[in-house]
Amino acid sequence: MIEPVFFYSALIISVAAFLAILRVLLGPSVPDRVVGVDTLNTLVVAAMVLLGAAYDRTIYIDIAIVYALLSYIGTLIIARYLQGGLE
Amino acid sequence: MGLIVKTSARAIIPLIGIFGTYIVAHGHLTPGGGFQGGATIAGAGVLFLVAFGLNEMRKHYNKHLYSALEGLGGLAFLGAAMLGIGTAFFYNTLWHNGPILNGKPGTLLSAGFLPIMNLAVGLKVFTGLVSALVAIAMYRRWKS
Numbered sequence: 001m002i003e004p005v006f007f008y009s010a011l012i013i014s015v016a017a018f019l020a021i022l023r024v025l026l027g028p029s030v031p032d033r034v035v036g037v038d039t040l041n042t043l044v045v046a047a048m049v050l051l052g053a054a055y056d057r058t059i060y061i062d063i064a065i066v067y068a069l070l071s072y073i074g075t076l077i078i079a080r081y082l083q084g085g086l087e
Numbered sequence: 088m089g090l091i092v093k094t095s096a097r098a099i100i101p102l103i104g105i106f107g108t109y110i111v112a113h114g115h116l117t118p119g120g121g122f123q124g125g126a127t128i129a130g131a132g133v134l135f136l137v138a139f140g141l142n143e144m145r146k147h148y149n150k151h152l153y154s155a156l157e158g159l160g161g162l163a164f165l166g167a168a169m170l171g172i173g174t175a176f177f178y179n180t181l182w183h184n185g186p187i188l189n190g191k192p193g194t195l196l197s198a199g200f201l202p203i204m205n206l207a208v209g210l211k212v213f214t215g216l217v218s219a220l221v222a223i224a225m226y227r228r229w230k231s
Contacts, residue, residue: 059117
């Protein structure tokens with residue numbers, strides 16, 4: 001049973017993700033791009049959960065959890081690099 | 088890094104470890120498996136390295152132990168593949184007539200040697216990735 005309302009909300013999320021990609025492409029400084037990527041990560045997690053509900057597969061939520069955990073680590077590594085590296 | 092990052096890392100590292108172990112253990116039932124779960128657990132190691140720094144990682148990291156565990160993962164994979172060598176290489180004898188791991192399909196203790204192989208690959212990937220990252224992190228100083 002495919003519920004169309006989840007697809008519409010995923011479409012809205014993808015529009016927001018497109019705007020975040022625009023910030024990553026245009027951002028004048030590096031922290032702008034990092035914040036854009038962080039926003040994009042959160043939006044991708046939201047889209048994964050919505051698409052898992054749309055396709056009616058509960059196991060797709062696992063992938064969203066893994067992505068949320070690993071995107072946090074990725075942002076943390078970039079922040080550590082920007083604040084002065086690993087020393 | 089700062090206090091907030093250290094405290095949140097203290098909370099998140101066990102969560103990532105348990106979730107990665109769940110992915111490895113349910114490799115024959117849900118998406119994921121040995122490599123994906125092992126890489127997820129290695130993410131916990133990366134978080135430890137980034138949040139607590141290289142000196143703290145040096146205290147908790149044992150090169151010989153990780154090297155031995157990586158070899159043990161490969162050997163366990165090969166041993167599981169050799170179990171049905173009487174018929175053929177990679178013959179899943181645990182599933183056809185084994186004592187364990189031949190439950191109803193869909194339960195945790197099913198699928199023959201696949202959970203053993205997933206655990207072996209997960210162990211190998213985790214120890215290998217953590218060893219590589221720690222080796223890169225303490226490679227050398229910037230100036231020669």
